[in-house]
Amino acid sequence: MVLWSILKIAIAIGVVQGIVMYSVLAERKISAWIQDRVGPNRTAPPFVKYIPIVGPFLTRLGIFQPLADGLKFLVKEDFTPAGVKHIYFWLAPAIAVIPAMLTIAVIPFGSVIGGQKMVIADLNVGILYTFGIVSMGVYGIVLAGYAANSKYPFFGGIRSSAQMISYEISMGMSVIPVLLIVGNLNLSEIISWQATHGWLVVYAPLAFVIFMVASFAETNRTPFDLPEAETELVGGYHTEYSSMKFALFFLAEYSNMVSSSAMMVTLFFGGWTLPFWGLDQSAHSLGMGIVQILVFLAKMLFFMVVFIWVRWMFPRFRYDQLMDLGWRRFLPLALVNILITAVWLWMRS
């Protein structure tokens, strides 16, 4: 039992890391295409050029770029500037990256393979757990801003905390209609409800929109990338970081994107189910189980692409605009949405 869990954790983390690596590449490629450029198309280990057709094609796609990037992060000098608060400076990347990884624990990424449920921890308070862990992520950023003893990271940290309190509430409120409709906090149960009744995005579209916008803020992505804001704050909270510590922040950002996408898929788009070909039932064969995992991954990658796409589409919101949007637009909207859903459910019962 424990061994199964360890195996699942290892595979899940491995897959997430892989997705993170290649979403960095996807980010660069998609941004390039949107900006009429080509994107990374050179990096390749020496042997690749001897493979006909496939080798040059993969090189042009930039498939080997993440490997080079990873290697670069590993061998670069890990520089600690003078005047930083050492303990916090070292702690911050870890605090940023651990919650990002932990969120995946409750997400059901498949139905059943070999009698094992394809979820690491099938908690009956899955959503609460996710919200609890996700809001931990901001501490890493705030701590990084504080520890670096430098003005730009400090601004980044302040902005991050302001952003967090503006959005966390709307995000939490936006999910409540979902919980009202399903009547369960367990993510696997939410998925099985969607398998019989249809995707929740149909029942609660407003909740989805609010959740999606809030998760953009949650993951510090444009148009809400205030803590990072390369154009105004140099690099925001990770200005003073280099080498692997910087890579950890990067990893945290993209892992957050992965888990946010996964949450969106699970809550609103039926998780690993598809309403045809019997994919909405628990799998009885190995092949079916794998297909369902692939369905989940495909849905999740779609949202990853949306995350990346949006980054190259919108300018950044101003500090006050962001809080205005969070407190004065989305929070009332989410509350009204809860009310409407509750009344609707009450009228139907």
Next chain:
Amino acid sequence: MAITVNRRPLSFWEKLYLPAILGGLKVTTKHAWGTLFQGKKVTMEYPEQKWAVPVNYRGAPYLVRDQDGNTKCVSCQLCEFVCPPKAIRITPPGDSGLKADRSNAEKMPLEFEINMLRCIYCGMCQEVCPEEAIFLQKDYSLTALTREALIYDKKKLLALGGVSPGIQKWKNKLEEAEEQENFPVKT
């Protein structure tokens, strides 16, 4: 005087950000589609593709040979003296016994070096050369692994320069002289 900017209040539809979002989606999709499937990229992939340089482009100076494949340079050292960054260094033949490889020149340089790291591509050498032996050509990306490798010697400069089709000064002079020699005179 302060100028009042007349800001039009946003309509409800605009306040929803939706028109902006849709517009953004349209623009980015159009660009991504154009780059991916219609080859509308603006990137020039440099080492494989290169800019077409203008006709009068001043690239790296190289020594040229005349129409018979002989060294045109006569080691007068004018280019060496005129060179503003002192990139050229000429070693004259001196007592080494090196003869010019063409008949109507007294000498040619024993060694001719251009330090391409110092060269500023001004074209003074080309302008000053009485023999039309040095020309700025079109090369602009000179690379090497060491500084020494970028000091081009006579052999390399001649190889890179090739044969100049330019004004064949001495050939014409020779023909003129021969014409004068063979001019029928009354005896």
